Amino acid sequence: MTALEMSTRHGETCPLDTTLNILNGKWKSIILCRLMNHELRYSELLRSLPGCTRRMLSLQLLQLEHDQIIKKEIDSSFIPIKTSYHLTELGQSLVPIIQAMDNWGANYIKTLNKKKSSNAIVR
Amino acid sequence: MTALEMSTRHGETCPLDTTLNILNGKWKSIILCRLMNHELRYSELLRSLPGCTRRMLSLQLLQLEHDQIIKKEIDSSFIPIKTSYHLTELGQSLVPIIQAMDNWGANYIKTLNKKKSSNAIVR
DNA sequence: CGGGATCCCCCCAGATACTG
């Protein structure tokens, strides 16, 4: 089921939910981070995601592909075959949002840490 | 467990993950949408979220509160007591991101629909 | 190398009942 179908099955479509459904997934956001600058092969992605199983990587990649955020390229002229993944145009258009969320997250973390240390002083 | 703790327990902290952990949750995004413009009471929120159980609403509100995105106000001078929820400053700072994600989602949906109809013509 | 199929466990969330 695509992110779009997920967010439209309840009657009214909430575009925000569609976006979150696309990014929602244990490894999707970090996968997109990895693919932001250059394409990567399956095994390269796997190695760059400590703790991610092959099953999970495949599932997450499949969903991102169904949502047309990434595209798979297969080079079967060699054995063993090589596959690589890269962002589609739609995926590229998501990059600014991802960066904005990353920036916001960094600021959020800083703010919380600041609060914590000032609380420590009060104590 | 807060969104920050969730995203830091694996060693390296990914701010993007922190942000997504905050928004990640079946009802959180739509709750934030409801609270974007004005505070709301618990029962008002519940009524504005068809399909959301009281249990789920309580859990989601609790998490958003722990992440310091929203704040609960209790007026116990009356019986029955009245509680209301509103965005914190941190929560307010998230609004532009939410709107950007909403806009992107709307465009995404349009793009997919356009593709689908052009495919229909080809067929 | 790059997956898919299968089994299985645990946790999330729904239903229901109770409370200050």
Added chain:
DNA sequence: CAGTATCTGGGGGGATCCCG
């Protein structure tokens, strides 16, 4: 009114094996 407590099942995800 504004929540908690308890029980329960269904699905997400890990482990393992298989395949082109």
